[in-house]
Amino acid sequence: MINKITYILLLISSIGFTQTNCVSNMAGSYPCNDYDLMSHYNKNTLSTNDGSDIWGWTDSTTNKEYALMTFEDKICFLDVTDAMNPIYLGFVNTNAGVHYWRDVKVYNNTAYIVADQVGAHGVQVFDLERLRNVANPPENFAPDTVLTAGFGGSTIGSCHIL
DSSP: OOSTTHHHHHTOBSSOOOOBOOBTTEETTEEOSSOOBOOOOBHHHHOSSOEEEEEEEEOTTTOOEEEEEEESSEEEEEEOSSTTSOEEEEEEEOSSOOOSOEEEEEETTEEEEEESSSSSOOEEEEEGGGGGGOSSSSEEEOOSEEEOBOGGGOBOOSOOOO
């Protein structure tokens, strides 16, 4: 999981912005706790729907840092290695209906994406190493697989990751 870089994208705005230092627990008009605000990114470039979860991944081969942001309709991947100039690499659309409760977690180099209360979404599995070679961002990615069968033959539909 990424460290301070995660906070770059927590403060998504529709306006341009430059670095703002955290002074007395404020970075400009935003609360902070010893983290500087490095940049803003236009949320509507990613999705016109609301966001739900943010996670991170550091590529152990390249040491690049990535932010993974879920929205009601998709998950977006951003290269945040250069904190002042994040790059929107692409997205994976939802596998079922649009809903606020979408989560992502990372294990090794794989993202596991779920949605709650949307029907037969299953678990979308995405190999994050694919982010190393994005030629024309933003790319509309397909998941590598979608897990729909659980233990004992049960069906994975809506679920939530803690």
